[in-house]
Amino acid sequence: MKFPDLVLTGWAEIRAHKMRSFLSFFAIAIGIATFFYTLSVLSQRRQYIQTAIDISGKGRFSTSTEHPLTLQQYADLQRLLPLGTSLSFVADWGYWRIAPSYKGRKISELNLAGILPSWKDVDFAYRLEGRFVNWQDVENKRRVAVVMSRPREKLFSSVWSTYGPKEENPPIPLDQLTYRNNLLNQQIQINTETFTVVGILHIPSLKEDPRLDNCRNFVSEILIPYTTWYDIQSTSNDYFTTDIRVVTGRESTAQSAAAQTISYLRAQFGTEEKPEIKFFNETVKIYKIAAYASLKKMLLLGLIAMIAGGIGIMNVTMAVIYSRTKEIGIRRALGATRWDILFQFLIEAMLLGLCGSAAGMLLGYVVLLHTAESSAQMTFSWWVIVLSILIGLLTSFLFALYPAWQAAKLKPVDALKYE
């Protein structure tokens, strides 16, 4: 029998036995829904991690030193690193070390970071309003600032303002300040200096932030030129660190660039300098392990559901074969081969598997719609759809194989006598 005829025959039988078909179909659909959901989450997490890596740059690592680094040292180190490497120095302190204020009111809950224009090369997921810090700002130690602004969805209320000492005129957290005021071209005071806000960095909402969790902004920052930062520090003898952030652009050059950086720092500050190198790769690995661990359990659940679905198909196919033994005999008498009978039942089961897969994917999609953590997670990969269909087809194929073979093995004369 030709394939289209087998499909049509299978479809006619499915329609003729609606309840039985529905039971098989339902069992498969539940299994596929679990698989589809898990695979979609897996695919979306993969995509999310890939996007996070893309915007972070390849061959990324960071280290820090307890010494201040000069622009000359920046130029020296940049020369040592591979061509095209993005190098960035970041000096920062918690806000309690500084006293920023806006129109006479203290600002709290922020980091004040001294940065270079290359800060923008890594994890730049922001929308920039105005302009960013440029080299002229750095070279001339300008009093300019770029302020981060967070969308109104902060999930955690301010710990400080909730539990901190109550004051007459309490400091305003930076996030609250930026909710209420557009600081662009406004002036803020840092220590005794007046800074002009030249740019606002709008932090993406949690749902749209493409960066890995630990690369996101837990505390909003005021960014000022790196050189200006040193210039206004009155307590520069205190403990502080300068972060050195490097992105070579290629994973293969990260190790050697890290070695170059360490040897440069040792040459500058002596052999007791033991900078710790943090490779972004390692962070990604740890993140991946955590992200995929929970999925394993879900896949296992999906597998159990599929086995249950498969057993359902097997059971129903067995029952079908007993009830259609006479029909098998007639078909054999009319010239059907064993293979024709085998394929007839397999294709019938696989059609059910196919319909079950489609319904399962729809169900999985609905569950995803209600549980998605972010809109970025609602994109679907074609391989998830293909794999879900294949799993549905394969399960129905494997579990229908034994009953179908039993049907094919029947002797025509015995099948014909069956009533």
Added chain:
Amino acid sequence: MVIQCQNLLKIYFSGEELRALDGVSLSIQKGEFVSIMGPSGCGKSTLLNILGLLDEPTSGEYFLNGTPTAQMKDSVRSRVRRENIGFIFQSFNLMPRLSVVENIALPMRYSGMERKLILPRARELAQRVGLGKKMSNTPLQLSGGQCQRVACARALANSPGLILADEPTGNLDSKSSQDILELLQELNKEGLTIVMVTHDSKIAAGTHRTIHMKDGKIL
């Protein structure tokens, strides 16, 4: 010689040995219309099943169109059934959910015939057996006589040389029985070899030759 059997033996083992066929030797020429008669359980249907390659003898030789069938693989037996033999059963054995035309088309679906040729041929056969106006009906909407006509048309689907009919009139009234007999006679005149099992001596009288069986033996 279409059919030649020598010393066919069919033994069923169900607690005790039952000889359904006990040394049956038989020759049927091309174009013959042969009826097999005998009491219930005498082995008529067993013989017909073996002749139709639906069953295998315990021992003995069976040549179909000069070809020995003993060593035939299952796939070859299926092909021979499909291409060379048409079956007509007492209980019609039609597919209840398929229409008249689809029932007639069924053997062609297994024959590998080009799909677009199948339905026109099935319709032509339906016309031939006088069911031109019932083509879309299902067997449940037909009388016994009409069902047997569908079965006859189905048996002719792949233009076999041999028709095996197992009590084709057993479930029919006398008028329908006569109609079916006439149809078979007509087919026989066109050159088909027909072997028919029957209880009805009037029907058997309409054939060229009657073989009588008793206790698994030809009398």
